[in-house]
Amino acid sequence: MNHFRPASKHLFSFVLLCLLCAIWLHSASPDKRITVYSPTTTYTLNLVEHSGHDYVGLLEMLEPLGRVSAKTERQRWKLRFKNIDAQFTNHNNKARIGRRDLDLTAPFLLQNDRGLVPVDALATLLPAFLGTPVTFHSTARRLFIQQNGTSYSAELSSANPPRVAFNFSAPVNPRVATEPGKVTLVFHRDPVIASGPATLNFNDKTITAATFQENNGMAEITVAGTVPLMASFSNNGRTITIAPAPSATAAQPPASTPAPGVQTATSPPAPPAPTPVSPAPVRRYLVALDASHGGDERGAALADNLPEKDVTLTLARRIRGQLESRGISTLMLRDGDATLSADQRASSANSAHVSVYLAIHAGTDGIGVRICTAALSSQTDTRGPFLSWNTAQAAYVSASQAMANNLEAQLSRSLPTRLLSAPLRPLNSVIAPAVAIEIAPRQPGNVADLNAPDYQQSIAAALATAIANARDGAGGAH
């Protein structure tokens, strides 16, 4: 009879423990998040759980909405947002904002000088700071400031093959996940809300139903069908059409086509339902904005209290505003003080299939703006269908150069500009036209320029114009 030797037993136990840990980690619930939608920006913050309540940092919550500062005085935490002073006390349910006393749903917490407020209290707190009403979907943790959200309608076209067109009241940019018989549109940044019932039944054999749900700071529309489905974008991102994938269409019998010899006069075919938009599907034009550095990685110390990471984030937000005002969707790779590796940035941009990747840097040397494309080694390592991560940009070098020329043409109208190829990560790993800019002061050594709103705004406007021109030149698709 065979017995485990002691060493084998230990090894077996160790492997079992590892497996259990892996299963436990895999099944762990994702981080709780809240998403804030305001007319100027959308951002997501992680929540902290304490004594059964969800908390969020109030400073981080208000930072994207206006000038805010905070200081700790023993157990008191004082915050100034624009011209409104607020005071909170550690472990106390009372807060004073301006001249108003407010009750919080759970005690205020002060952790390492970070002021945490219960999430449920945001619906009361934020109007006191902003002076405008907010709508808070508490179970889904989605907060809408001064806006009604993006509503949508769905129409089924009973043509062959059938298709469902979702028309949104504003351009949207969801992540599309496909599974057999199911397409899920995940809206991380779009304030999509359901204006009608959450579930729509289409009474169709191919596309059966669409379900809206919102959870953990995002919304989802899941379209169920009996065949593989695919999504296509049109109408500048306002319309998403769900239709059977081409292979499924070929396999599907032509149900609505009358058989030869069949008398159709007695049962006239119903006129096809109106199709709101039927242009050829085009992929959306999406610009990834990468505010370089962030978190522990501060970048260059531009001045005593001015790290590069702050300048790049401010400029990235300005560029986002300019691009979105031109109808161009954006993907902010960093919209807070997060630490991201170069590989994470490239990976995010690649998985979103961006049309353009723009990295933003700032430096004190020289003047104007430097526009950089990837400096790639001539030894590209290709292994069959696989791309080398370090030279994945190789196929896009000319497209990146063209984009850099576009940016240079626009920026050079008002600023000294310079084109460079730079050994700068993650440009070499991005599978899209990829450009980095490094802004420098207007005048040599005038570091204050780097954070000057008018200077940043002029750069953001020029960049957005150049990208919009490039998009129009590319026919809106990539």
Next chain:
Amino acid sequence: MIPRHLQIGIIFLFIAIVVMAFYARRMRGRVAETDSQASDNRLVAPPVSGATEQVTLYVAYDDSGVLRPQIARIPLPSGRQQRGQELLRALLQLYLEKNSPHPLPASADIPDLYIVDPGLAVIDMNGAFSDNHRSGILVEELTVASLAETLLANVPGINRVKILVDGKERPTLAGHADLTQFYDIAMVSKMVNQLQANQ
């Protein structure tokens, strides 16, 4: 009454403690002396003497953000590795001067250069070079291009350059210039051509 053998044991232990304390104190003094010697990273004079040779150093200028070739005469040995070391030493000396066109940290040094056939030069800079280097795309690219092009232009047979810091790979020089990749002739030439154009 404490047993006699225990008394003897305690006395021995006490003596051992006193001796060890003296020894530890002496060793600490030696370590401090060694550390102060190790932290003295000032450049020493080039060890090579004899006939000089004309070389082209690629020198970075921060004021205009350009890289300019500069002819210099320095004593060069015949071996490729020693030749490369002398070239980098000459370049570094230029950058560490008082009126340097591209100031580097005072303690910056390139203690080693390895030539690995076929055609790979590995520059091993010290931690202070990278840790205290100014951060920025342009300023870091100027340093990398200056080092790489000076080697590629003057040491025969080198077609690739790799930069290590304290013998290990680092992601970037000071937050921007990628040190994970190999810099080959074509890539460096393109960078140098662009950096030679005035802003």
